[in-house]
Amino acid sequence: MAMTTVIPERRAYTPGELMVVSAAREIRDGEIVFVGMRLPLIAFVVAKKTHAPNAVGLFENGVIRCTPSPQLIYTMADPANIRNATQCLDMLGVMSLLQSERVHLGFLGAAEVDRFGNLNSTQVRGPKGVTRLPGSGGACDIASLAQRFVVLLEHSRERLPERVSYITSPGNGDGQGWRQRVGLPRGGPAAVITSKAVLRFGDDGEAYLSSTHPGVNVDEVLCHTGWPLRVSSEVMLTPEPSAEELNAIREYDKDGFWTK
Amino acid sequence: MSKLLTMREAIRELVPDGASLALGLQMEQMIPFAAGHEIIRQNKRGLTLIGPISDILFDQMIAAGCVEQVIAAWVGNVMMGSAYNFRRAVEQGGLKVVNLSNFAVALALQAAAMGVPFLPTRTALGSDVARGNEFFAKIDSPFEDSQSGESSTRLGGRGRPPLREQVKLHAVRALSPDVAIVHLQRADRDGNAHCWGNFGVMIEAVRAARRVIVVAEEIVDGDVIASDPNRTVIPGFLVSAVVACSYGAHPSPVQGCYGRDNAFFRQYHEQTKTQADSDAWLQHWVHSVADRQAYMNQLGGCRVEGLGVKQHAYAAQTDFGY
Numbered sequence: 001m002a003m004t005t006v007i008p009e010r011r012a013y014t015p016g017e018l019m020v021v022s023a024a025r026e027i028r029d030g031e032i033v034f035v036g037m038r039l040p041l042i043a044f045v046v047a048k049k050t051h052a053p054n055a056v057g058l059f060e061n062g063v064i065r066c067t068p069s070p071q072l073i074y075t076m077a078d079p080a081n082i083r084n085a086t087q088c089l090d091m092l093g094v095m096s097l098l099q100s101e102r103v104h105l106g107f108l109g110a111a112e113v114d115r116f117g118n119l120n121s122t123q124v125r126g127p128k129g130v131t132r133l134p135g136s137g138g139a140c141d142i143a144s145l146a147q148r149f150v151v152l153l154e155h156s157r158e159r160l161p162e163r164v165s166y167i168t169s170p171g172n173g174d175g176q177g178w179r180q181r182v183g184l185p186r187g188g189p190a191a192v193i194t195s196k197a198v199l200r201f202g203d204d205g206e207a208y209l210s211s212t213h214p215g216v217n218v219d220e221v222l223c224h225t226g227w228p229l230r231v232s233s234e235v236m237l238t239p240e241p242s243a244e245e246l247n248a249i250r251e252y253d254k255d256g257f258w259t260k
Numbered sequence: 261m262s263k264l265l266t267m268r269e270a271i272r273e274l275v276p277d278g279a280s281l282a283l284g285l286q287m288e289q290m291i292p293f294a295a296g297h298e299i300i301r302q303n304k305r306g307l308t309l310i311g312p313i314s315d316i317l318f319d320q321m322i323a324a325g326c327v328e329q330v331i332a333a334w335v336g337n338v339m340m341g342s343a344y345n346f347r348r349a350v351e352q353g354g355l356k357v358v359n360l361s362n363f364a365v366a367l368a369l370q371a372a373a374m375g376v377p378f379l380p381t382r383t384a385l386g387s388d389v390a391r392g393n394e395f396f397a398k399i400d401s402p403f404e405d406s407q408s409g410e411s412s413t414r415l416g417g418r419g420r421p422p423l424r425e426q427v428k429l430h431a432v433r434a435l436s437p438d439v440a441i442v443h444l445q446r447a448d449r450d451g452n453a454h455c456w457g458n459f460g461v462m463i464e465a466v467r468a469a470r471r472v473i474v475v476a477e478e479i480v481d482g483d484v485i486a487s488d489p490n491r492t493v494i495p496g497f498l499v500s501a502v503v504a505c506s507y508g509a510h511p512s513p514v515q516g517c518y519g520r521d522n523a524f525f526r527q528y529h530e531q532t533k534t535q536a537d538s539d540a541w542l543q544h545w546v547h548s549v550a551d552r553q554a555y556m557n558q559l560g561g562c563r564v565e566g567l568g569v570k571q572h573a574y575a576a577q578t579d580f581g582y
Contacts, residue, residue: 061289078288079515089458089459091362099363099383134341135336136389140363167388168388183386183428185382
């Protein structure tokens, strides 16, 4: 396989910043977005401040925001995320909007993502036995009911196994037609943004390598993926963050809590 | 009739061993830590904890040995990740866990609040969360025309009879906690209570529970509550006890009263990795303080002041006149 040699260089941004920017770019202007915990909190802010000023954020605690929160938040219920919100009600309200097909995009993190975009955030089996994780939260609901969802996680063989041992949040199950067969009304994974690459999904429901991050080659991605990952005929380079996007991150996450 | 009790009295009288308790219902805001700590001090045993996510309070009660079962969607430390006592208890087989999703927790409480045995939903189909789980059953919609997102008329095309497919659903079983404990900004002596901020699953949990303990930052006259009935989240007739407890939600925030003590959540993560460390943490922050006032004294005036509201943001006035 022909491969360009990549010379390691100091980059003007961190891997976390690249992941946040890549996630932000998945948000189209005007979309209704179900914002999850952690990195997506900041991806939503970056999208609002750059290319998607009309996006609306839904948070599972019951908050609906048309503006980014005025200061950095660590959880969706931080007082800054309540102040000047558009609406502040309850979980059933926002989950009802999700179930009734109003939400275009949802963001999720996970401990493991597999070949068909199924997510595990409940428990993982390792050489030392079972490790218990915090659980679904709203992830299972977002994966079940959003029009599409995007996953963020670190890239490693352990985190990307061929098959998750526990489906916390349903992706494409075992392939094409599975979601319809089990009764899920719509949706499925649109992208998996890792610390090395962006994976997307074919019509058959299986993930393929869509772009590699700057400084990462295709072999490195394949070598750190737990199944023989299909590679797009035109693997792209994940676009680097723009100055505007980096400013939006750094003005907000001044100490780099989420992105250092 | 005044329902005012001290925290000690409310927990002693209303939370027996073996009770199921709904806590942390407003997600990461207004978590009733003071009530949880009193439960630990009174050495309650065999409890079932119910809640959508629990930002370290469940972990503390598990560390203290109060808990037999957890019915929740997520248990951890929201800004830091895992909660070690929960994790250890599950891995060592000492804790029964019923895994739900957030929506399923809300639906289970809402079903009980409405007095029906279940509510239907389209969430979690195909997920292992629902597999072998007593709170989920697969059902088909009893109606031909679904009210769901992709209506058959839209998909059916012009001039052709619409495709009629049976809509698959999950029934989520009703869940009635023995006690719901809610922390909020203000209540009157009868338990009529105002809250503002995000509600999470508080309102349905209060209606679903057999008994409700309201813990308020401030006790006000009934006139204050009645002046703004849209802000009333709990009518007093559902309430068994009212407890006045300023700073009772620390380290979680209470909108308009105090912010989130992020450093406290970080320190908890660092200081509770083993059972011995967790025991020491509980000794310092729970057992060695008699009540919330003593806890706040231990936290220190400087730190408490730092959490205060920096810039007030009052809502526009509302005219209920006629």
